Amino acid sequence: VEEMADRSGVGETALGAAMMRAEEGERVDRLFDDPFAAAFLAAAPDPFPDGPDPDDPQIAELKEAFQTNVAVRTRFFDDFLRSVCAGGCRQVVLLAAGLDSRAFRLEWPASVRLFELDLPEVFSFKEAVLASCGAAPGCERITVAVDLRADWPRELAKAGFEASRPAAWTIEGLLSYLTDEAATRLLADVSALSGRASHLALDTAHLDDDATLTRARDLPGLDGISTMWHGGVRGDPGALLERNGWQVDRLDRAALATAYSRQIRDRSSAGFLTATKQPH
Numbered sequence: 001v002e003e004m005a006d007r008s009g010v011g012e013t014a015l016g017a018a019m020m021r022a023e024e025g026e027r028v029d030r031l032f033d034d035p036f037a038a039a040f041l042a043a044a045p046d047p048f049p050d051g052p053d054p055d056d057p058q059i060a061e062l063k064e065a066f067q068t069n070v071a072v073r074t075r076f077f078d079d080f081l082r083s084v085c086a087g088g089c090r091q092v093v094l095l096a097a098g099l100d101s102r103a104f105r106l107e108w109p110a111s112v113r114l115f116e117l118d119l120p121e122v123f124s125f126k127e128a129v130l131a132s133c134g135a136a137p138g139c140e141r142i143t144v145a146v147d148l149r150a151d152w153p154r155e156l157a158k159a160g161f162e163a164s165r166p167a168a169w170t171i172e173g174l175l176s177y178l179t180d181e182a183a184t185r186l187l188a189d190v191s192a193l194s195g196r197a198s199h200l201a202l203d204t205a206h207l208d209d210d211a212t213l214t215r216a217r218d219l220p221g222l223d224g225i226s227t228m229w230h231g232g233v234r235g236d237p238g239a240l241l242e243r244n245g246w247q248v249d250r251l252d253r254a255a256l257a258t259a260y261s262r263q264i265r266d267r268s269s270a271g272f273l274t275a276t277k278q279p280h
């Protein structure tokens with residue numbers, strides 16, 4: 001498995017998120033339990049071999065900020081999926097799933113079909129680790145190896161996605177890796193595939209507005225990661241979705257953290273949104 005770990009480029013960021021989720025699992029007040037996160041980490045080389053000194057107090061604080069962000073974010077998307085599936089949605093698409101293990105760790109109603117999209121190198125590592133754990137999904141899980149800047153809707157349709165049925169989409173930790181143009185196109189593509197009663201959740205961290213990302217960008221050992229950030233949607237992604245027929249609810253990240261009894265110290269306009277296509 002170790003040989004399969006691709007440390008070059010974007011897949012590394014998926015390992016970073018898994019690392020934060022594994023650490024969350026150590027807390028008594030954890031917001032979720034992701035036993036697979038530790039398995040992914042154990043199978044991979046250190047994602048940040050040249051990273052900054054973890055004992056430096058500034059670095060430790062930054063790491064904690066990232067950890068809180070990932071913990072709150074993970075729980076937010078967990079809750080979103082539980083809620084829309086309880087409401088009857090049976091088709092789920094995780095865009096840029098990374099090392100997400102929701103197919104395995106959440107309880108799904110019968111007949112949920114879940115698609116995971118990410119780059120091929122992420123799945124070659126992920127599937128090998130899951131197989132070595134004997135992991136069995138609690139829903140029908142279909143992986144689709146694609147570049148989300150290319151014609152992914154075609155690959156998703158080939159994999160069995162039905163645009164005529166409602167879908168629940170998550171776009172988690174992805175948009176800031178895309179340029180404004182690619183992120184805007186992605187949201188338009190998702191909108192075109194979303195029929196009545198579809199749902200969407202995303203995190204809206206924009207590089208220039210997010211104090212934690214801005215601090216990390218300025219650190220030498222993290223430049224391998226931070227040079228991959230292209231900023232995401234320049235304006236308000238919610239407004240863009242509204243123009244594409246969605247009804248949008250915006251959520252402030254700090255307020256959400258407080259609701260989960262966590263504190264976010266970095267001030268930023270980062271947040272989340274959920275959107276629904278009305279069933280009229």
Ligand SMILES: C[S@@+](CC[C@H](N)C(=O)[O-])C[C@H]1O[C@@H](n2cnc3c(N)ncnc32)[C@H](O)[C@@H]1O
Binds near residue numbers: 011096117146149
């Ligand atoms: C920070 S990770 C987040 C992964 C997961 N959603 C999570 O929260 O753990 C970003 C993910 O986006 C994926 N990604 C970035 N650019 C992509 C692209 N052009 N096509 C497909 N996946 C991409 C990476 O491979 C990586 O898994």
